Amino acid sequence: MTTHDPDRIPEGFAGLNITVAGLGVSGISAARALAGLGARVTVVDGGAGEKQQxxxxxxxxxxIAVRLGDGETLPEGTDLVVTSPGWKPDSPLFAAAAAAGVDVVGDVEIAWRLRGPDAADWLAVTGTNGKTTTVRMLAAILEAEGLHTTAVGNIGTPIVDVVLNQGKDGARPYDVLAVELSSYQLHWAPSLRAHSAAVLNLAPDHLDWHGSMAAYAADKGRIYEGNRVACVYNVADRATEDLVREADVEEGCRAIGFTLGTPGPSELGVVDGILVDRAFVENRQKQAQELAEVSDIAPGSGPAAPHNVANALAAAALARAYGVSPAAVRDGLRAFHPEAHRIQHIAEIDGVRYIDDSKATNTHAAEASLAAYEHIVWIAGGLAKGATFDELVKTAVARLRGVVLIGADRALIREALARHAPEVLVVDLDRTDTGAMPEAVREATRLAEPGDTVLLAPACASMDMFVNYNKRGDAFADAVRELTARDQ
Structure with missing residues (x-):
């Protein structure tokens, strides 16, 4: 077991022997930062490949000392272990640390402890899906208000680097940070106390790391601990509200809900295509403030999917908790541009839309993606990571024109389709090579009719066929462009 006692973590780092676990981006960032503060740093990593070398x-x-090929043995004399997010809590290195009475923390904890007297406030976001989109929306809204901000954490520049460089070399200090936090990062950040925070949704994910859904939810819920102004939750996801109820927050901190329906008092929601605020107004019982139109959410990217409307509401709630004006919410959402592979419109050919949502790597994300379109030819499959697909298929069956299956665990989806959608046409491509994607797109095109959407929302991880979901999405987009080229 790892320990999480903030009182045991040293206040300063100079002169300490610190072991950094992992040679990833966050590990390298933490190692350099701690060495620069006078710590004696040793980085350990179980790998010894060319990249690690x-x-x-x-x-x-x-x-900085580095030990490759052994990520399990605790270096002698270690005072503190700083881990990269992906290392499991039951790793032998951490068991050795616990036996030696040495605490284990992550780079987010280090960043939090390194904040200076003029530190920027943190507006923090977590959830099973939608974190990156919400944080980028939030940063765009804050910028529209004229605030100096950036998106950090599980996204962009390592958060330790941002904190250490705050206001240095004449740079304008950040007013506020939009912070994306994974469950891994929250597990290792016991001291974090945000200005305001949001949990977007909760669904089973990374259970092999956390050990159980209860442990996963508890780590997500850490984001609310010590919040000063607002704990933002999803009205449609009772588990997120339960986490707010369980959190120990500062006196006066409010629970703020967001909903795709008409909002109640202390909620943000949608009325006749308008995003409205009944939380940060003078009379919550009788007043509502218009913030933006649904069509303002990333205009030019096609109609906003319901889950992206929810993301926009969560971002707006955090921004409003920080005192941002309604006009800045509207202008920020208009300025926001979605990242690739997240409900990305690739092309429309002969009346059929082709949408890349390769980032939908679990069933919860795929369900949200499938709910955004009326008639779908679905391209799905990959590594299931222990997931089951019955509920997903039952939810989507009325929208499915056809399904094309690829990847190592496609049989699990095929069997769920046979149980709950026997009338839906299914093409099962017995392939797990990267060349399967062009064939999948051709088969989906054959099944599609004008007005349909060919949707890549795999509900699975990509590593059986591709390096990551980005490469999978790129392969889909390339295959669609091949269709376009053939038609010209």
Whole structure:
């Protein structure tokens, strides 16, 4: 077991022997930062490949010790372990740390402890799905208000680097940070106390890491601990509200809901295509403030999917908790541009839309994606990561024109379709190579009719066929463009 006692974590780092677990982006960032603060740093990593060796050479040139090929043994004399987010809590290194009375924290904890007297406030976001989109929406809204901000955490620049460089070399200090936090990062951040925070949704994910759904939810709920102004939750997801109820917050901190329906007092919601605020108004019982139109959410990217409307409401709630004006909410949502592979419109060919949502790597994300379109030819499959697909298929069956299956665990989806959608046409491609995607797109095109949407929302991880979901989405987009080229 790892320990999480903030009182045991040293206040300063100079002169300490600190072991950093992992040679990833956050590990390298933490190692450099801690060495710069006078700590004696050793980085350990179980790998010893070319990439690790190159990173090791760079760190060693900066006076940082690196041990490759052994990520399990605790270096002698270690005072503190700083872990990269993905290392499991039951790792042998952490068991050795616990036995030695040494605490384990993550880079978010280090960043939180390194904040200076003029530190920027943190507006924090977590959830099973939608974190990156919401944080980028939030940053766009804050910028529209004229605030100096950036998106950090599980996204963009490592948060330790941002905190250490706050206001240095004449740079304008950040007023507020839009912080994306994964369940991994929250697990290792016991001292975090945000200005305001949101949990967007909860669905089974990463259970092999956390051990149970209860442990996963508890780590997500850490984001609410010590909140000063607002705990933002999803009215449609009771589990997020339960986490608010269980949180120990500062006196006066409010629970703020968001809903795709008409909002009640202390909620943000949607009325006749308008995003409205009944939380941050003078009379919550009788007043509502218009914030933006649904059509203002990333205009030019097609109609806003319901889950992206929910993301926009969560971002707006956090911004309003920070005192941002209604006009800035509207202008920020208009300025926001979705990242690739997240409900990305690739093309329309002969009346059929082709949408890349390769980022839908679990059933919860795929369900939200499938709910955004009326008639769908669905491309699905990959690594299931222990997921089951019955509920997903039951929810989507009325929308499915056809399904094309790819990937190692496609049989699980095929069997769920046979149980709950026997009338739906299914093409099962017995392939797990990258060349399967062009064939999948051709088969989906054959099944589609004008007005349909060919949707890549795999509900699975990509690593059986592709390096990551980005490469999977790129392969889909390339295959669609091949269709366009053939038609010209």
């Amino acid at each position: 190159e990173s090791a050479r760079e760190l060693e040139a900066a006076g």
